[in-house]
Amino acid sequence: MTAALSVTVALSLHEADLADGARVVGNIYSSDGSGATHRNVVFPCGTSAEPARYEVTPGPYVVSATLPSGVVLSKDAEATEGADTPVTLRTAPSPYESHSWQYLMGNIEPYGAYHDGEKIPMPRSRGSRSGVWDKGGLIPPGHAVWVGDPKATSWHFTSMLALAEMPGRQPVALGIARSAPHSVASLELGDSAARLYRFGPQGPVDQHGKPTLGGPTGPRQFLVVSLAGTEHLVTLPAPWDSAQIEVLVNERQSPTGSAVSVTVRDSRVGPALAYMARGAFDAAAALVRDTEELLFGTMENTLAAVAGAYILVGSELTERPQRWDPWLDQLRERFDWLSDGSVLWAMRHLRRAHTEKEHLAARDALIEACDRGVPLFTLGLSRLVHGLSEFPDDPVCARRLDQARRLSWHVDNREPFVIVALRGRQQ
Known part of the structure; x- marks a missing residue:
């Protein structure tokens, strides 16, 4: 017996540069426990995106998607033998079509907050x-x-x-x-x-x-x-x-x-960064794992490769060697203007270090990161603070830790990229 569910998330992204839509993460569960289960799978989001097809056994299912904003959508579906059943998950509309990408990421209120009733949010x-x-x-x-x-x-x-x-x-x-x-x-x-x-x-x-x-x-x-x-x-x-x-x-x-x-x-990495910023590393990893070669192959898109590395390193909790480990070496060695490469290398090697020599190698990478400058990614700054804290008796690390901590007090940790709030200018 074979059946299939073809899933889309309906949200107009309005712009030509997003004609293929975005990608979000969801699950397919059997309602009665007898059917197939698909966890952390990828669904397309957008009115013109092709549905994602998943084969299941016939029976009742619950299909759900968690948007980068944190909103959870769900719908019951009945998979019929020999048929391909469409399942459309619908979001509340964006306040403006032009702001739909920001709405998907969770940065702006839904339509009703702007257009229904009298209590419009005020500046x-x-x-x-x-x-x-x-x-x-x-x-x-x-x-x-x-x-x-x-x-x-x-x-x-x-x-x-x-x-x-x-x-x-x-x-x-x-x-x-x-x-x-x-x-x-x-x-x-x-x-x-x-x-x-x-x-x-x-x-x-x-x-x-x-x-x-x-x-x-x-x-x-x-x-x-x-x-x-x-x-x-x-x-x-x-x-x-x-x-x-x-x-x-x-x-x-x-x-x-x-x-x-x-x-x-970016249809995949953009939503993945929003998941990452909210701590949902499993969801973020579901979007980038099948694009590892695209991200790291030539590293022409350096920042996308760094974003993918943060997600992969953050979601990998074991010490086992990974095929992307050599790519961390390249990010550190090839892009000396970008401290994130050194931070990523240090994160990975601190987790795997067992000898004094290995700990010192990670320490050196953290110092190198500080000397290269403030990370582009907010997660890099927080990981820099965490890593330097591992060496409290080292005066070289302590000086840099003080700088990183002080700057972190001015940075919005809810955002994927470093945004620093500045004090007012003297008149």
């Missing part, structure tokens, strides 16, 4: 619309400052701590930029109090994905935004191959509590 304050400063004065409301070519020292701990702890007279963007920073207007989409910015490999793009600015780019890129009187230094994970990076600046109350959220419009 945090009038001051949240005050903009940020650049060389020419006050930037208009709804704008931010893109620093595509920062100084190499701008992502070092000393520099970021100075910005976070000591109010300065110079505008943040000017202080960290090597080439001139640029004012960027938010996209004219949806709600002005939940404004979107998008970036391609070479910088800001419009709502159709066309570049709006030129200029040199460095190995790291930043965005400086202002919200409720506080400036935020936002790490942009760019370039990310051809995928767009999306930043939501939410003047209303976000479901996660994060005022600024950064996501990658």
Whole structure:
């Protein structure tokens, strides 16, 4: 006896760059205990995505999906012998189609919070619309400052701590930029109090994905935004191959509590990062395990490879050698501007260390990571703090641990990429 369930999650993602939809993780359980079970399987999400087909034995089933936002969808289904039964899981709608990716990731409220009833979420304050400063004065409301070519020292701990702890007279963007920073207007989409910015490999793009600015780019890129009187230094994970990076600046109350959220419009790794940020490593791993070769083969998309490595290292609890272990060596050796490679190597080797020599090798990688600069991924910063704490009597580690801890107090740990809240600038 054979039957099949073909599953999709219906949520319009609206944009051409997501024509194939996103991928989310779910389960198929037999209601009466006699049928097949599929755990941590991948379902497509999007109105034009092809359904995922899973063979089962005939009988009653419960199909469920946990979205990156944490929302759980479920539906009963009856698998019939010799038939392919469609199962569509439906979400509550996004408040605006343009914000559907942010809604899927859990960064914005559902449709009803904006359009049903009178209690519409209010912006945090009038001051949240005050903009940020650049060389020419006050930037208009709804704008931010893109620093595509920062100084190499701008992502070092000393520099970021100075910005976070000591109010300065110079505008943040000017202080960290090597080439001139640029004012960027938010996209004219949806709600002005939940404004979107998008970036391609070479910088800001419009709502159709066309570049709006030129200029040199460095190995790291930043965005400086202002919200409720506080400036935020936002790490942009760019370039990310051809995928767009999306930043939501939410003047209303976000479901996660994060005022600024950064996501990658990558059908698999984007949702995987959202699962990872919420601690759901098994779900995140389900999305990247079958794309290991794609992520690590040539490492042309360096940041996607790093994201995959964080998920694989975080979800692997044994000491057994893995086929991706040599890729960690490459991430550490080939990309010395990216401290995450050293952090990942240290994480993996601390877990497997049994001798003093092995512990010291992990220690050296942690020190190397600190000296290369602040990790791009928030998980990297927290793992750096955790790893350095393993060497409390080592003065070299203790100094770096102090820096990493102090910076972590200014970083939003709910977000996958490092976002530093800065103190106000002196007038």
